[in-house]
Amino acid sequence: MELELERTEWNGFDTILDTTVCREETLEAIVPDACPDILRICDVEGTVCLAGKEAQEGRVELSGTVHAVLLYLPDGAEGMRRMEVSLPFTCTADAAAITPSCQVMAVPRIQEADARLLNPRKVLVRVGLAAEVQVFAPAIQQICGGVTEWEKDGVEQLSEQYDTYVTVCVQEKTFTFADDLTLSSGKPEADELLKSRAYIRCGEAKVIGNKLIFKGETQLQLLCRAGDGTLFTAEFELPFSQIMEVSGAGEDAGCEVQVILTDLDCTMDEGDGRMFSVSLGLLAQAAVREERTLRMLTDAYSTLYPLTAERKTYTLHQLMDHGEKEVTVRELMETGGLLTDVSDAYACVGPVTQSREGNRLTLIAQLNVTALYQGEDGNMGMLTRPLQAVCSLELPEQSLCSCHCFCTAPVFAAAAAGGLEVRFPVCFQYTALSGRSVAGISGITIDESAPLDHANRPSIVLRMVGEGERLWDIAKSYGTTAGDIIQANALEDDVPADGRLLLIPRKR
Structure with a gap:
């Protein structure tokens, strides 16, 4: 006969x-026909805009455009010129x-x-991309916490509590930001306008009710050419604040929010060299995690009937x-010569590698730094x-670290x-987790046609408690109960001292 168990559904990712x-x-x-011939290329910089991401059978596919x-x-003309090229991309990861x-x-970047x-x-234009990809699968599991009607079948059960850190929600939201910008008087x-680049950072994220509120800012940097041909940069801080719908998370949940570009359009107003219009397409991706306490049935036996337990590892x-x-x-x-001016500089972040020595974990981000300068020859x-x-981080050896890195x-x-x-x-934005496997009972059957016979067992056994031995293990091995042993030995709790002699009564 299969026994009815108390089951709790556990949802997550x-x-x-x-x-x-x-x-x-x-x-x-x-x-383009409107542009003069190229004499010498001075700089190439790309901005990656994600257009789509799709999970398929056995793989995930990202698509977008590098601008x-x-x-x-130019050949035969003065002053720096610009030319824009769009490169569509598709990249995949398999599992x-x-x-x-x-x-x-997904967080794609230009390396x-x-x-x-x-x-x-x-x-011939070449760009190297690095895309950080995390894939989350919905996980719905039923955890058995105990036997519903345990007394009538003489079932003794051991339920234990475990804390676990779970991803409870993965959500995203697209939003836009638009503004008019004015150069400072200096x-x-x-x-x-030659180039624009955006540094995006989410600085605060909090769950309130079923809402995730996150705030951050985009630092927009422009590279411009003045009327005399000199180059200069200008920076603007563009704050944003958004609300995203989430479910299944408490207000103490931890929130990891990544905000990336889906579009960047910055133009100089016609006829006014001090005014610019900027429009940003942004995608916020959030993984919400929290600590939960689970009560799990880990062992059971019957003092009346043979019992068989099915187990599952979590x-x-x-x-x-x-x-x-x-x-x-x-x-x-080092440049090997004297410089008179640095017009522009930027860094591209590549993959992050990890190395470990004991509890010390070292994260190393590969960077490519580019600078545009003017030499003493002009x-x-x-x-x-x-x-x-x-x-460098101090983390236990058994932990696994997930890391995002950005300027x-x-x-x-x-x-x-x-x-x-x-x-x-x-x-370096990191999350370090350790994992362990726990075996829990997923099903129990008893054989009522063959009741246990305790008549041939001694009425009392004298037994010494082994090192670290639990009262549960002693009671199970003799087909009795922990309560009967406690009563027979006048114990104050269910943790007897190592080496103590116990009277083990026969189950009647």
Whole structure:
């Protein structure tokens, strides 16, 4: 006969993929008729805009567009010119457990971008992408907490409590931001807008009721050309605040929110070199996690009938640490000559690798830093150097760490002896979990046709408690109950001292 069990349904998400996918795209582009011939390419920078992400059977697919801007010196004309090239991309990640019902969080970035001049009217553009991908599968499990009518069948049961850290909600929201911007009085009037880049950071996220409220800001940096041909940058802070619907989370839940670009459009107002219009398409992706306490039936036996228990193994996670750690990258980039001015500088963040020595986990982000400068001969030059950002964390060896890395502010660059000095902040956003397997009972059957016979057992047994032995284990091995042993030995609790002699009464 199958016994009825108390079951609690546990809903959440399992992380079935957490990886970084790298992809390279190339495109031959023709210089537009309205633009002069290219004499020399000075700089190439890309902005990645995510258009879609889809979970399929066994894989996840990301798609979007890289908007690459080439800055070049024209043949037979003065002043820096720009040319924009759009490169569509598609990248995939495979895992057997992925199904269309999975939720996907993706953060694509540009690792590097360059271009080669094929002829004065044609260029070959290459961009390298790195996309952080997390895939969450809905998980609905039933946890057995105990036997409903245990007394009539003589069932003794052991239920234990476990704390587990679970992803309870994965949600997203698209939103837009638009504003008119004015150059400060300390900046010259712009003759042309050459490039724009956005640094996006979500600084605060909180669950209130069934709403997730998150706030952050976009630091927008513009590279402009003045009327005299000189280049200058301008920065603007664009704060945002949004509300997202979430479910199944308490107000103490931890919220990880990633905000990425789906579109970036910045234009200079016609006839006014001090006014700009900006429009941002943004996608907020949120994973909400919280600690839950589960009561699980882990063992059972009957003093009246033979009992068979079916077991199921559950993986429970514990939060070891989470947060953000910001490090400052400072480096002298040698140029081999004197510089008179640094016009622009930016950093591209590549994959993050991990290494461990005992409890020390080291996160290393690969960076490509590019600077556009003017040498003492008056010519424009471009310098790109690979750098690293290093973050150390103290975490137990058995923990697994998931990390997002991004620049939080524009790169500061200045001429220095022998080259140029760059300095900028890099943020490591991390969550470290440890996992353990717990076996719980998922079903119980008893055989009422063959009742247990206790007549041939001794009425009393003298038994010494082994080291770390539980009263439950002793009672189960002799077919009696922990309550009977406590009563027979006048114990005050169910944790007898190691080495103590106990009277084990026969079950009547």
